[in-house]
Amino acid sequence: MHCELIVDARNATGESPVWHPTENALYWVDIPAGQLHRWRASDGAHQHWQANEMLACIARCASPDRGWIAGMQSGVFQLTVNAQGTLDSRLLSPVEHAREGMRFNDGRCDRQGRFWAGSMLMDMQQGARVGALYRQGGEGQALRLQLDDLIVPNGLAFSPDGTRMYLSDSHPDVQAIWAFDYDIDSGTPHNRRLFVDMREYPGRPDGAAVDAEGGYWICGNDAGLVHRFTPDGRLDRSLSVPVKKPAMCAFGGAGLDTLFVTSIRPAGDLADQPLAGGVFALNPGVKGLEEPAYRG
Incomplete structure (x- = not known):
């Protein structure tokens, strides 16, 4: 298995990678820095743009001139790069957070183009169950609370046909991945059940992606691994990255057969993982699906 460093980004928290097929480019964010990043496959050029608050998760808008929809600190925003090259x-x-000190975390669109994002208390050590999962519909519509009683909602993903939703909680006290039946007409999950107990596997569950065969890929934070689980919850394979904290993965490349992985650069001695915070490209052995665009 080949693992290539594509950007030594040194992100504090590299998250939400999204492949942009028309640009042949990978976008992602650095949450605490409030930055939107882009890497072009054609020439390896890397640049970033600054947002005005923490930037947690992104999805392309269906109309190219609309840019991106993003979950940030205070709500859901539309982001566009202007003619001056700024954001x-x-x-x-x-969003009405349950308390101070919260922000959005993991998020993406369902197969119908509705934007979903989870919120969390930034001080994870409190283990406070104040996190929630929201759905954003069309423009002018309010955020709709869908699930609560979460600590660090993560691992959000949808099956290829859109009828199953996955969600994890990556807090050390939980470390669970759930599956839900998903009503594609109303955009509501139901019949929640345990999909994988990640306490039985290396790493806490972080960001995720689903491949064209329905395999669920989840970053094993703290273990330097990305796991693939079959739709029936069986561990199929684990790929390694040269950092301890892979954060989220996404399929991309011309054939959607590359798995891109962002990572976290923790404070402290990094002698044993100098590439922490980088973005990596893996050969997963399966193809992915184009990430749905926001159609609000």
């Missing part, structure tokens, strides 16, 4: 942001929906 404009427009608030679509504010």
